[in-house]
Amino acid sequence: MTLSPQWLEQLRSRVTLSTLIGRTVKVQKAGREYKACCPFHNENTPSFTINDEKGFYHCFGCGAHGDAISWMTEQRGLGFMDAVKDLAAEAQMDVPAPDPRAAQRQEVRATLHDVMAAAQDWFVAQFNGTEGAAAREYLNNRGISESTIREFGFGFAPDSRGRLKQALSTHGIDQLIEAGLLIKVDDKEPYDRFRGRLMIPIRDPRGRVIAFGGRILGDGEPKYLNSPDTPLFDKGRTLYNLDKASPASRRTGRILVVEGYMDAIALAQAGFADVVAPLGTALTEHQIERIWKMVEAPILCFDGDNAGQKAAMRAALRALPILRPSHSLHFISLPAGQDPDDLIRSEGAHAFAALIAKPQTLDDKIWQVEFDAEPLNTPETKAGLKKRLSDHVRDIADQDIAHHYRQEFNDRYQAAFFAQKDSRSDRRFTPNKGRKFPSKFVSYKPLDETKSFLIEGYDLQIAKGILGGLIRHPCRISSHFEELHAIKLADSQLQILLGELINVAMSKETLDMQGLLTILEKTDCYNVAKGLLRADALNFTFNRKMPDDAPSQLIERAHKDLAEAIKVVTARPGLEAALAEATRRVQDDLTEESYAEQQRLREAKQLFHERLVDLTQIDDTL
Template sequence: MALPPAFLEELRARTPLPGLIGRKTRLARNGRQWKGCCPFHNEKTPSFYVYDDHFHCFGCGAHGDAITFLMRAEGASFPEAVERLAGEAGMQVPKATPQAAERERRAKDLYGVCAAAEAAFRRRLMLPEGRAALDYLRRRGLTEATIARFGLGWSGEGRGALAADLKGEGITPEQLVAAGLMKPRDPDRPEAGLVDMFFNRVIFPIRDRRGRTISFGGRILGDGQPKYVNGPETELFSKRRSLYGLDLAREGAFRGATVVVVEGYMDVIALHQAGFGGAVAPLGTALTAEQMDALWQVSPEPVLCFDGDAAGAKAAFRSAELALPLLAPDRSLRLAVLTGGEDPDTLVAKGGPPAFEAVLAGAKPLSIALYDLLAGTSPPATPEQRAAFRHRLDAAAKSIPDKTLSSEYRRAWLDRFFAEGRGARPASAPRPAWTPRGKPGELASIRGLLRPAIDHDAIRLERARNLLAILLHHPPLLPEVDEALASLDLPQGDCSQLREALLTWLPDADHLDSTRLMDHLRQAGCESVASWASRKQGLCQAADPEAQPKEALEAWWHFFSLLRGKAELDHDLAEARRMLEETNDPQAQHRYVLLLEAQRALLSGEAGDQAQPDTIL
């Protein structure tokens, strides 16, 4: 028996191709897709591309999906490949039974039933009976092209109209019931007959990620209730797994659009018409874990857009709480908030695309947004409130399964927690100025009573000397910090000369040891500069040749952060985060983590400077 198409579709959706193929060949981000050397033929220039649901090599022509890749890469048969992928995805392979074969046949038939029903609804919209619905859509600002692109239609007045329309195509009322288009008039009295699921409603076809119609939603004209209804669960349609507009959002994301989750049908349609091709919406319910998985198949960091009222804050918190156990280094969220009682539909109608672009530009990373949500409208002030808040932060961080990511969230939150705590402390009363007794000008003659002015240039020079001395005694650190070293604005003269000599030596060095480095510096005429940098007076312990490499690296980043400056370091960190999101490369992740360490070193260094203004380092 052939496996059910719905099962294979779900299996492919649950198998991220970059992760699967990345086990065989190194991949790097290339726009919205991934790129690497083909694992199926020997090449030095990458021509192998991985998309969200297939791969293609422009060198040898190999292409296919996750199942095909496993068959080609490991010589597995089709059943073996399916069995293995299903095991990794936590799915059970359907057994070959007559019932399963019957379900498969029905599912194939139901796609045809839904397609025929969509065509019937679209025809009715253009008939005189659909004029009110068409006028409504036009009043909402939709163009004819948009109406056609989303397949919008009109249900008619019910009373078996759809069954009559489709009877000529050989579609039976029983099939319409199976597709969620008709239902028993009275579930307890089958003899009472069937009624249409949708009547007197504007129809919105609901499609799967491949663009096949699987169900429908309907909006009533006028003030009746419920305003919107969706089709029931069927063999094709699961509300908790489906997102409205996902098929179009996949295409939009591939072309660079931001994937954004909004509330309803009309919000999605209005945003697509305004040029935001990544808009999707859940189907009348809060986001589910399955829907988030579907979003991450399309984008590593979709934006969730909420109203700015209490209900919106509650929905945002619920979504963030749901997302935490699902997060990974390549799967996160951003949260955006609408204000003034607007929704995306009305916002775009009033302010055009720039109004919604501003909303997306203001979207916060999940780590920042969730901290704000956990803190609430009034920051904790008393020790008890702060302790309770800190416990909430700890519990939220622990719910992230990836240990490294969990640690980063906890560290970022606690850094902000303590920084805000320091900023909230009331300033102590100023101490009265002390005036010694004596004649005017006598104070100046008392030696040592006045502290000399701080020489900031001398402090900066000593910091640079320590940074360079660490590398002179620990040259294996150079490959990890060369890019950061090159970006520093070092004092001119000896420091810049020594930095240039180090960076010149690194590319051609066979062995990274101090002896070979000193030989190179002597040949380059930098021996005296190296001796100045290495003199023991004023050097930190990490610059000692006997210091542990980890201690030396941490100290190097400490001095780097103090020399780089807060604004520049913040820019470096933002750029590193952007590169990590675009490439998902281990080296980019390593650089991002090191810059985080440097930022923390800067904060602690600034605190130390405030506490001990006389310190030279």
């Protein structure tokens, strides 16, 4: 379709820009113009101006500039043609049709939009009627408010094979079948697709209903039923709630991706409006590409159960072949057995906000999943890990990105299984033989006011070893209360386990491993604790199974190494922050002092890494 500049200019001239913008932003008259607080960045004093005579808006704060069409694309998140069509409908202008066949397809789609709008109205009427009592009770039990019910357009489909068909008969049976509202099997009479279900409308980016999702009320399968693919609806290319999430993401610079529409609705009600969901399938390449048009690194917030984590990994692997510079995926791990709605209802919106504030990167997600896939206690299983990682790297089409992934995975593999060589002596470090970790480097603390230590990435693997060591040597927990209280683990399941260990140690004066496990058996983190007792995760001395007649020197060695590992892993975040700040100063103003400070911190970082390598090298000679 070719739209002439003259036609587009006529369209712009028929739209009153201040009225259009005023529907979503509070505008005030200011002389011959209008002003408002800019919707593209946070501000308290209006710097956003609208000029109806010239037909443009401009922000003197962030530089946002455009006309009516760009307002619809940038703020509403519509595609160019969708924006033009919406504005043309408001201006009562006909959009030129490209050719007769395209015009015919457009006419069919327009007719189906009418059918879907009529179906939505009918479902809402049934929801508000006598038969909708069970649907209303279900939403009330889930904590869905009246305003959310209205905003998302919940409806109800009665348990009948022909009520919808009869109610919408004026639209024609063929249209109802093509819209996916009726099922036609061979020569049998068509019947209603959705029966006895809570109805959730699925909308396109312009807010028009194009499909439905139905949740069964009571017993029956499937639990959730979506419309089939139609001329309006392509399940693999559509994202639920995109019409509301797109403008919200312009304000937050973020998109959250959850597993299903009920999760998206619960998050939106809790204040996270920038949330979308796929529709009954794993996140597809088309959906990832669609999200990347809004943000460069969407955050996937899938359920904490096995199915949710498998779905997250499938999305990660689908993203690898289409990765491009600056575009990736981020992840958060929800507590086992919980979805976003469960977490918010049990711990509040702040708990979810804390998780998405520190998401896991794509490379870290893949490493974590493959590292935890099997016990790495033989050369063969370690080689298997290396092969799986190599296979993933080969899937990356962009060779520059593939190179960085290969280097990252290789560094982690080397750190996990092999000692680094001392460049000064070309000798492998020998743990606890005259080499002591410099205490001055342990003094680094995080720069924020909370004084907490966020442990993520490779350090999270080390933290697993530390937790396993605390389980094997629970008598040492009380010696590190202050440091352990300050640790914040990016993995929520590990964080819960750490809290349980602290609580048990505070309530018991004497404690051994078996007694600790007996107490943990009554909690949800027992299986996590048992998994950490595998000595093959990291070869720390304190992860080794101690015989009953173990010499006191061996036990003391384990306790000493455990204390030092805790110091190292809690000190490193502060060191990283100090190094980042020093690097920034060097880039801003290279002086001899700033360069020397940067190099000193780099050496300290290397010493951290070397000491962790030392600690993983088990030496039976004391």
